[in-house]
Amino acid sequence: MEQQQITESPVFTLQDLSVNGLDAINISMDAGECIAISGPSGSGKSLLLRALADLIPHQGEAYYNGQACSSFLPTQWRKQVGLLPAESFWWEEHVGEHFAQQCDEKLKALGFSTDVYNWLVSRCSTGERQRLALLRLLCLQPKVLLLDEPTASLDQENVKAVELLIKDYLQQGGMVILVSHDRNQIQRLATRHFKIEGKQLVEVSL
Amino acid sequence: MNVIALTPWDLTMAAGLMLMMAVSSIWLRLGLGKQIIIAGLRTTIQLFLIGFILKVLFEQTHLGWISLLAMVMLLVAGREVMARQKRRFGGWWGFGLGTLSMFVSSFSITVIVLLVIIQNDPWYQPQYAIPLLGMMLGNTMTGIALALDRLTDSAWQQRGVIEARLLLGHHWRIAIRDMARDSVRVGLVPMINAMAAAGLVSLPGMMTGQILSGTPPLEAVKYQILIMFMITAGTGFATMGAVWIGARRLFDERQRLRLERISK
Numbered sequence: 001m002e003q004q005q006i007t008e009s010p011v012f013t014l015q016d017l018s019v020n021g022l023d024a025i026n027i028s029m030d031a032g033e034c035i036a037i038s039g040p041s042g043s044g045k046s047l048l049l050r051a052l053a054d055l056i057p058h059q060g061e062a063y064y065n066g067q068a069c070s071s072f073l074p075t076q077w078r079k080q081v082g083l084l085p086a087e088s089f090w091w092e093e094h095v096g097e098h099f100a101q102q103c104d105e106k107l108k109a110l111g112f113s114t115d116v117y118n119w120l121v122s123r124c125s126t127g128e129r130q131r132l133a134l135l136r137l138l139c140l141q142p143k144v145l146l147l148d149e150p151t152a153s154l155d156q157e158n159v160k161a162v163e164l165l166i167k168d169y170l171q172q173g174g175m176v177i178l179v180s181h182d183r184n185q186i187q188r189l190a191t192r193h194f195k196i197e198g199k200q201l202v203e204v205s206l
Numbered sequence: 207m208n209v210i211a212l213t214p215w216d217l218t219m220a221a222g223l224m225l226m227m228a229v230s231s232i233w234l235r236l237g238l239g240k241q242i243i244i245a246g247l248r249t250t251i252q253l254f255l256i257g258f259i260l261k262v263l264f265e266q267t268h269l270g271w272i273s274l275l276a277m278v279m280l281l282v283a284g285r286e287v288m289a290r291q292k293r294r295f296g297g298w299w300g301f302g303l304g305t306l307s308m309f310v311s312s313f314s315i316t317v318i319v320l321l322v323i324i325q326n327d328p329w330y331q332p333q334y335a336i337p338l339l340g341m342m343l344g345n346t347m348t349g350i351a352l353a354l355d356r357l358t359d360s361a362w363q364q365r366g367v368i369e370a371r372l373l374l375g376h377h378w379r380i381a382i383r384d385m386a387r388d389s390v391r392v393g394l395v396p397m398i399n400a401m402a403a404a405g406l407v408s409l410p411g412m413m414t415g416q417i418l419s420g421t422p423p424l425e426a427v428k429y430q431i432l433i434m435f436m437i438t439a440g441t442g443f444a445t446m447g448a449v450w451i452g453a454r455r456l457f458d459e460r461q462r463l464r465l466e467r468i469s470k
Contacts, residue, residue: 079375
């Protein structure tokens with residue numbers, strides 16, 4: 001696995017992928033790239049991300065490093081192509097119980113100390129939960145991150161911290177597909193920008 | 207046997223009591239008057255019907271007819287399981303899921319009890335087979351209906367949680383585990399409660415019946431214990447089976463939560 005990454009840089013490819021009436025999408029992205037997707041609400045941005053995580057039925061295929069989504073076990077695929085939904089959900093009492101492993105470094109980057117693991121989920125604010133959900137996902141070290149409005153419920157300071165974390169992730173060779181309404185955020189993070197217009201995904205300038 | 211036979215007049219008097227109750231419910235505007243009368247009529251007709259069928263069956267002891275009656279009982283119970291669910295699986299699954307689990311569990315346990323424990327000749331003697339199966343099906347039906355109702359409802363309510371877990375790479379079995387456990391528990395609790403309260407709070411129906419018809423109390427008690435154990439085992443296995451298949455059905459081969467498979 002390690003060797004493979006050195007010899008050829010990872011790519012994430014969407015081939016004729018279509019969901020919910022959108023026209024087939026063909027996009028290929030390289031390591032360190034961030035693609036932003038915007039469009040009116042209800043146009044299918046979230047559905048597209050859900051299809052990429054193989055959470056809903058869809059046409060076409062997504063490939064990671066040339067390997068089709070359907071050739072992976074769903075559990076493996078979702079650990080590689082991690083989706084952060086707009087709303088976060090928690091099922092255990094404590095924050096720590098939702099983390100597969102500890103990742104203290106990233107925790108600090110978002111302004112938490114390690115005792116956050118002992119926090120009660122019910123005591124966390126929406127913003128805290130949103131940031132913790134991102135951390136919970138990043139701990140799995142996904143190769144591709146699908147972010148559905150990741151900073152929607154955050155104040156300016158935390159938006160900055162989250163964006164820094166995403167940039168850091170990109171610099172380490174990660175790939176990001178970002179759904180965002182915020183033009184400025186798209187300019188700060190994205191390398192390419194696509195817009196949903198009608199049934200089509202159209203590339204627009206940043 | 208020293209049973210005091212009931213005359214039509216006796217039943218009419220009992221019906222009169224119920225009618226009085228129906229009238230007062232109309233008077234109190236409970237909106238139940240019509241329902242009470244319809245339910246009372248259904249009880250009378252259905253029970254007389256089964257009484258006649260049993261009378262004929264007892265005179266013949268033919269495996270074919272007994273199987274036919276057992277099948278009818280199973281199908282009606284299956285329909286009842288489906289009807290009691292707020293959100294049910296679409297298509298044949300809604301009916302098939304509960305019916306299949308009931309069939310496998312209730313029939314096999316009843317047959318085992320008839321063959322190994324009661325050891326009648328022939329083993330399918332309707333006097334034993336039909337009431338035993340009926341009690342099994344009735345209780346299993348309740349258990350499965352409660353459990354499946356809980357399963358589909360909690361999957362619906364907690365779809366966000368299930369999907370969040372799938373997205374973190376959890377296997378579907380892990381993602382639904384807590385809800386599935388809860389559902390099995392809900393299905394089994396009534397029977398466990400019934401065992402715990404048996405004899406203290408109420409005399410179980412079958413035992414009461416046997417005692418009324420002159421069976422020595424200790425004999426009746428032994429039968430009641432047998433039945434309780436049978437029912438608990440049968441309900442348990444059937445509920446586990448139904449919840450397991452149901453939980454599987456909530457996900458597709460790519461481990462996606464497919465809530466469109468259940469409908470309101």
